[in-house]
Amino acid sequence: MNSSNTRPKILVARRIFPEGIERLEAICDIDYVDQIEPLTKVELAQRLIGKDGALVTGSERIDADTIKDAKALKIISNIAVGFNNFDVEALNQRGIIGTNTPDVLTDTTADMGFALLMAISRRLSEAERWLRDGQWHHWEMGRMLGVDIHHSTLGIMGMGRIGQAIAKRGLAFGMNVIYYNRKPLSKDLEQACQATYVDKETLLKNADHVMLVMPYSADSHHFIGAKELAMMKSTATLVNIARGGIVDDNALVEALQRNQIFGAGLDVYEGEPKLHPGLLDLPNVVLAPHIGSATEKTRYSMMNLAIDNLLAGLAGQKPKTMINPEIWGK
Numbered sequence: 001m002n003s004s005n006t007r008p009k010i011l012v013a014r015r016i017f018p019e020g021i022e023r024l025e026a027i028c029d030i031d032y033v034d035q036i037e038p039l040t041k042v043e044l045a046q047r048l049i050g051k052d053g054a055l056v057t058g059s060e061r062i063d064a065d066t067i068k069d070a071k072a073l074k075i076i077s078n079i080a081v082g083f084n085n086f087d088v089e090a091l092n093q094r095g096i097i098g099t100n101t102p103d104v105l106t107d108t109t110a111d112m113g114f115a116l117l118m119a120i121s122r123r124l125s126e127a128e129r130w131l132r133d134g135q136w137h138h139w140e141m142g143r144m145l146g147v148d149i150h151h152s153t154l155g156i157m158g159m160g161r162i163g164q165a166i167a168k169r170g171l172a173f174g175m176n177v178i179y180y181n182r183k184p185l186s187k188d189l190e191q192a193c194q195a196t197y198v199d200k201e202t203l204l205k206n207a208d209h210v211m212l213v214m215p216y217s218a219d220s221h222h223f224i225g226a227k228e229l230a231m232m233k234s235t236a237t238l239v240n241i242a243r244g245g246i247v248d249d250n251a252l253v254e255a256l257q258r259n260q261i262f263g264a265g266l267d268v269y270e271g272e273p274k275l276h277p278g279l280l281d282l283p284n285v286v287l288a289p290h291i292g293s294a295t296e297k298t299r300y301s302m303m304n305l306a307i308d309n310l311l312a313g314l315a316g317q318k319p320k321t322m323i324n325p326e327i328w329g330k
């Protein structure tokens, strides 16, 4: 398995499903952080020392400091498609493989985007709170009026795999789909999604529903702030299933307080799991605790793909979904 023909030593930095540990135990010596709380940065760096590989989640930050003393490290496998928790440059400098879990969560996460879109448009959370509060005594013509999803304009920011899967859901609702991306899709892909490329401003001004699905990076930090929110229709909704930090939560809270847009559906937050306290008091927001990929089938698929990647890398084979393929063979 490795050069000295001993079992590779790995860190599993968070609790995973028992079946994952069983798979890994057959091959590796595991230092298992069997808990739901993430390690501190210092603890993580210490536990990586002497390890050949590591399995981490999106909440473990992997940068030059964390891997500095982990001289044996060959591969770090992320149980997430987003890898903004990795400093890829730092990995590359050390020749360490990084992997993620694309594809297996595409449709599940697209479903979640649509769930939030529907919930905020039809005021589901607000309506349920009101009902549970014992306030429902009569049918009322003007009660809980929402905004339509069908035959409206869906604006998707970030047209990767998940964005495209959302576009296809939009088509089934008779929506007009527009999108903004760093680069327009190929004509074939555009055709498959029946989506029209527009610039950021055109999307914000024309969309009835804005869906954020882009990766987080320095470029997309506060991609939606006060200026962008001011461009949106007062009847529009905003859904973020991408990453906290893409939206300036402070600006969003202020816009929602003033009913500048209709509402927001959020799965991710700046500085999560802490939330901007203003969000909790607002009726016009649906809040989920970063559960975009959380179905049993998908979370198992993510775990197993991350383990496949880790074991391949430890065995000297190219992992299926490398985030830094440019270092392979170097």
Ligand code: 8YV
Binding pocket: 057, 058, 059, 079, 080, 081, 082, 083, 105, 290, 292, 293
């Ligand atoms: C993960 C995600 O659950 O894959 C991603 O990028 O955001 C989620 O599916 C989360 O990052 C934990 O690893």
